Amino acid sequence: NVHARNNLTHLIATLADIAFVMSDDGRILRFNQFYSPELLFFTKFLSHTTLPNIWRDGNIRFFINKLGLRQEISIEDIRDVIVMFSKGNFPSSDLPELFEAFKQLLSNIDYKIYSNIAILHQIAEVQFLHVWKIELITEFKKVTCPQLVRFCDAQLLKYQNCCCTTSWIHSIDFTLPKNCYEHLRIIEHPDISTVKEHLIKIIHQITEVHSILDIPACYEKYFLKSYSILENYVSGKYQSADVSLTELIELPCILWDMKLYYSINMLLNSNEILLPFVIQLPAILAGKFPNFFKQIGVEETATYRHFALVLMEISTKLQEREEELSDSDCLQQTEKVFNSFIAALRKLESQNSPFNLDLNQTVLLTRDSRLISSVEVIFADNLSLLSRVNKLGILVNILKPLEPDE
DSSP states (O other), X not given: OHHHHHHHHHHHHHHHTOOOEEOTTSOEEOGGGEEOGGGHHHHTTSSOEEOOGGXXXXXXXXXXXXXXXXXXXXXXXXXXXXXXXXXXXXXXXXXXXXXXXXXXXXXXXXXXXXXXXXXXXXXXXXOOBOEEEESOTTTTOEEEOSSOBOGGGSXXXXXXXXXXXXXXXXXXXXXXXXXXHHHHTOOSSOOHHHHHHHHHHHHHHHHHHSOTTOOOGGGHHHHHHHHHHXXXXXXXXXXOSOOOOHHHHTSOOEEETTXXXXXXXXXXXXXXXXXXXXXXXXXXHHHHOHHHHHHTTOBSSOOHHHXXXXXXXXXXXXXXXXXXXXXXXXXXXXXXXXXHHHHHHHHHHHTTOOOOOOGGGOEEEBTTSOEEEGGGEEOOOOHHHHHHHHHTTOOOEEBOOOOOOO
């Protein structure tokens, strides 16, 4: 038996080195110059050919495999094929199948072998990928990059909804082993500025075409994906030196029920006297993206800024209706909001806390139930002087008497 095994080993070594198999194109080759039929995809890219049908009988495949039939693609083969793609030798429609083979290879590669890593670094520098972006989100027109690019020149397809207006997007969805991302210089996720600028850009583009009170449902995916990535940065799941989102505070960036809201129009805890101008942030949004909404200024409870906003909104609403506050159905709400506004300011004053109000955008409730710009209102703390003014018939805007400080 030992002698027979030795003879078989010698026979296999001898036959493996002899070119005696005719290929389909008439060449005489060794078995190790043929690919297994299971690797048919690569035969159109590489110089090796597929094993002829006559040798594919299952009864002899084991022996043929022993003679060196190529059972797998090497990383060098992958590199060579990728270089061919970069030269435009093959259509982009073949890329998904290439990546499937690439993924299988990378799953089994030994990353401790320097030569393997070196070839991955070579592949990382090859421009062979097709990419696209969207310049105007309201038209959904993809702009294709005229040049092929490297892995590191574009974002993964799965992130298209959070950065397609500010970054190039890979045209195919490739999922490769995580431990090769660094070597291939694949961008794992877009940086915070790319996502932030995308969100700002689509808000501007959408609001130029649509009312913020009637946003088509097709845009929702862009907002939700952007919220998700920004949440990851603010929460610390993704690292960034700067997680500031101050630019979003001045924009209607919260999409809910197909309406866009400013952060000041939302609270984590509802306050009925502020409705409908300030509403509660829906639990589904607050639960998924709590850190993001806190970062853009959504407060837990109402502050002086919310009360000031609602007073201005009521004033604007009355002007549009050409209606007097005293004759309207919102007088009681206005009084409650005004009292809460003053109470909030008093609390800040007692705590020596700073506050900032745009006086040109602040209205106050007068003694005769009117909402007047704060710069035109007088605080009457001298009753005798007020009596003399009234006798003279001078029209002045006297601040509504304040409730006693608690």
